[in-house]
Amino acid sequence: MALALYDLDRTAIAVNSATLWVRRQYREGRLSTGNLVLAGWWLSLYRMGVMRADKALHQAVASMDGQPEDELARRTGIFWDEECVHTVRPGARRAVMRHRELGHSNVLSTSSSPWISRLAIAELGLDDYLCTEIEVVDGLLTGRIAGTPNFGQGKLTRLQAFAAQRGIALEDVWFYTDSAADLPLMLAVGHPVCIAPDPGLAREARRRGWPIEDWDR
Numbered sequence: 179m180a181l182a183l184y185d186l187d188r189t190a191i192a193v194n195s196a197t198l199w200v201r202r203q204y205r206e207g208r209l210s211t212g213n214l215v216l217a218g219w220w221l222s223l224y225r226m227g228v229m230r231a232d233k234a235l236h237q238a239v240a241s242m243d244g245q246p247e248d249e250l251a252r253r254t255g256i257f258w259d260e261e262c263v264h265t266v267r268p269g270a271r272r273a274v275m276r277h278r279e280l281g282h283s284n285v286l287s288t289s290s291s292p293w294i295s296r297l298a299i300a301e302l303g304l305d306d307y308l309c310t311e312i313e314v315v316d317g318l319l320t321g322r323i324a325g326t327p328n329f330g331q332g333k334l335t336r337l338q339a340f341a342a343q344r345g346i347a348l349e350d351v352w353f354y355t356d357s358a359a360d361l362p363l364m365l366a367v368g369h370p371v372c373i374a375p376d377p378g379l380a381r382e383a384r385r386r387g388w389p390i391e392d393w394d395r
Contacts, residue, residue, distance in 0.1 A: 183353045208334050239312055241321070245300070283305050284302075285307060333363045334366055352369040355375075357375075358379040358382065364379075
């Protein structure tokens with residue numbers, strides 16, 4: 179068995195959905211100017227590798243405490259349709275078709291929420307997803323992450339468990355990503371592929387001879 183694994187933000191889609199989501203919350207009056215500035219600061223530090231992603235993720239999830247899950251799912255659906263779906267990269271669709279023809283499973287691996295993950299796999303025709311799970315009790319978000327956040331080393335930990343359950347060897351995994359934050363997983367799989375890589379991943383790709391693909395054509 180073999181597996182094709184896809185990062186979401188700036189890989190399968192050409193944008194960072196977290197940044198767009200924060201801006202939308204501000205426009206809709208759900209986020210104060212102060213919190214908008216703070217969220218932008220977190221995202222900037224995260225992209226520069228200065229801030230630990232797990233801290234940023236926990237802070238973001240904590241801000242959702244008490245929100246009804248069904249209402250968040252509804253708003254996420256509107257957000258996806260209006261701001262994300264048109265940014266799906268053509269190369270992502272081609273890669274999914276190519277791996278499907280080869281009999282491989284196609285799975286999303288993202289630090290994003292389960293609500294946006296479900297929309298993404300439906301749009302791309304993927305088989306499953308690994309994401310950052312958020313605790314829900316009696317239909318309300320608790321503001322806590324459930325289990326291991328699907329980011330950095332956590333992405334590798336989650337993939338190892340997923341692959342072991344399905345009898346898939348990591349050397350039989352293709353992983354497509356843009357981010358140096360995914361290096362733990364890239365170094366572990368048999369087929370790492372860079373998509374519009376950030377500077378850190380581009381340097382590592384040149385050093386290791388990893389393929390770089392343009393999915394915007």
